[in-house]
Amino acid sequence: MKSVLARRLIRIALGLVLLAVLLVAALILSRNWLAKTALTAAIRQRTGWETSLGAVELGMRDGSLRISNLKILNPPRFGGGPFLDLPELYLAYNAEAAATNALQFREIRLHLAEVQIVVDATGKTNLTELQKSLGDLDSTEAQARAGSLRFTGIDTLVLTVGRVSFRDLRPGGVSREFSAGLRNETLHQVRSWVDFVPLGVKLFLGSRITTIEPEPKSKPAPADGRGTNAGTQRTPPR
Numbered sequence: 001m002k003s004v005l006a007r008r009l010i011r012i013a014l015g016l017v018l019l020a021v022l023l024v025a026a027l028i029l030s031r032n033w034l035a036k037t038a039l040t041a042a043i044r045q046r047t048g049w050e051t052s053l054g055a056v057e058l059g060m061r062d063g064s065l066r067i068s069n070l071k072i073l074n075p076p077r078f079g080g081g082p083f084l085d086l087p088e089l090y091l092a093y094n095a096e097a098a099a100t101n102a103l104q105f106r107e108i109r110l111h112l113a114e115v116q117i118v119v120d121a122t123g124k125t126n127l128t129e130l131q132k133s134l135g136d137l138d139s140t141e142a143q144a145r146a147g148s149l150r151f152t153g154i155d156t157l158v159l160t161v162g163r164v165s166f167r168d169l170r171p172g173g174v175s176r177e178f179s180a181g182l183r184n185e186t187l188h189q190v191r192s193w194v195d196f197v198p199l200g201v202k203l204f205l206g207s208r209i210t211t212i213e214p215e216p217k218s219k220p221a222p223a224d225g226r227g228t229n230a231g232t233q234r235t236p237p238r
Contacts, residue, residue, distance in 0.1 A: 078118040154190040175212040
């Protein structure tokens with residue numbers, strides 16, 4: 001009797017171990033899907049803005065994170081349309097340095113296709129609205145956690161930046177588009193903001209600003225239904 005009970009207990013224990021192994025394997029295999037779902041839901045819940053995400057890839061062995069095709073749309077009060085179009089963000093960090101609160105990146109690749117900053121009819125910007133939505137991130141606790149990290153540099157930084165648009169939806173507002181024109185611009189051994197000076201000079205010399213003319217308003221049709229060609233009527237032959 002005791003041996004039968006022992007065998008049953010062993011079978012149950014082995015079954016539980018096998019189930020745990022299968023669950024862990026499933027989580028590992030689906031970690032990218034879970035990360036994508038969680039990140040998309042977090043952005044939508046935090047901001048309330050429509051968000052889509054192509055993929056999230058977590059490199060557990062090499063300590064990397066890749067976000068692909070992240071798109072966030074402006075709310076209707078800011079005209080809709082894209083707020084952020086991010087084809088790629090790749091971060092490869094030093095796990096050993098992170099264990100000592102040191103933030104060191106082996107490589108960062110940022111491909112920013114478009115950012116659209118909008119002023120609505122009341123004079124408020126979408127950035128102000130976004131900052132209010134992310135207000136909890138500016139809390140004392142969050143700042144304390146961020147302050148405990150020491151930035152120790154980026155070994156390789158690759159930047160591709162398309163355009164930044166400024167749209168003013170107020171009557172008579174002027175909209176402009178800033179074209180950065182950076183493509184695979186590479187910086188090595190970035191240790192402070194001083195290392196960005198050459199890039200800033202290149203942006204200043206090579207970028208261009210374009211004024212976006214407002215779309216002309218279509219004139220309403222005359223009340224009597226006569227347009228430009230309405231006055232020419234053909235007399236039917238007798």
